[in-house]
Amino acid sequence: MAFIQATAAFGARASELLSADNARPGRQISASQAPERHIIVETLRKAAPLLGLKPTVLATLEAMLSCLAPKRNHNMVFASNLTLSARRNGVSDRTLRRHAATLQEAGLLQRKDSANGKRFTRYDPAAKQAMHFGFDLSPLFDKLAEIAALAVQAEQTAAQIAYLKSKIRAQLRPLLQADPTDTRGLDLLRRLRTRLTVAELSALSAALPQEVQEAEDDRLETHVGASKLSASDGQNVRHHQKSNKEKPEEEPPSQDKPAAAETLSLAELVTACPEAASFSLGSIAHFGDVIAHAQTLAPMIGIDRATYGQAVRSIGALRSAITVWAIVQFHDRIRNVGAYFRAITSGARSRDFDAIRLVRRLGAMAPA
Known part of the structure; x- marks a missing residue:
């Protein structure tokens, strides 16, 4: 039964998702289309530094989310304070009221009180x-x-802060080796244990000797400004050079290969994946916007940063992005989106996977 359900064609709900009314920008998520609770909580935890929410407040919000039925037509929590307190390990009613007020001020919750409360x-x-x-x-x-966009921004900021702290330690090392009692260097090391912003760390690094060699990250060899994506037999559109010359007569060209590489236009991607496009806060003008938007969508459907980074290294940033766009269309039919994405991009099924072929199948299912 599970196999039949997973392999069934799109039904009425999928047709509704692919309709023009639901594909418009700014469309709100209905209760039946909401991501799973653990995905929402993980996204909130990553974005918490920018949202100004403490872990205790997030725990109360998670308790509220646990009171929502998986299949519903509303997002209302009817649980009493006694139930919420039990799911929060016995916190007081006063704490629950304070956390609810904090969530309301953050714009994540709205109270609708009855006459008797x-x-x-x-x-x-x-x-x-x-x-x-x-x-x-x-x-x-x-x-x-x-x-989700704030969560990506928070992760990038955290990575930049970690990088700058490592760079400052590397800059201080030769100074402290020359004089272990250097007061300035010891004070800077102590400051690195405190919370510092990117601007503060950049200013500290600029004031130190710039003797640390920094190399450009050349792992992503992707041209995102192109208007079309090539779909040749190779996974990555790259030039492979060999030092040993090959004789043309030793390996005749295969007749099975297409004469010209198939291409995917931006319009075809947006038409085939309207659900992903509807979540975009801005316009999708080129494939650079597709990649940036995919980094926001990935954590929303359960693809963590490490899995997405491995996919980028395996099949490229652009193919990873359009794979995320395609998965958004049917992620509710996948039991574990993260594992599925890993398998088709960098795992056992990656050899036979073609992101463009998947998008074209979705385009064929879309209503005319």
């Missing part, structure tokens, strides 16, 4: 409408794309 729902069968009272988490789901 209870949380419940009432349904009118005649008018076929309902009233919900409780904690409404719809603002959180509406801002998931922005939060």
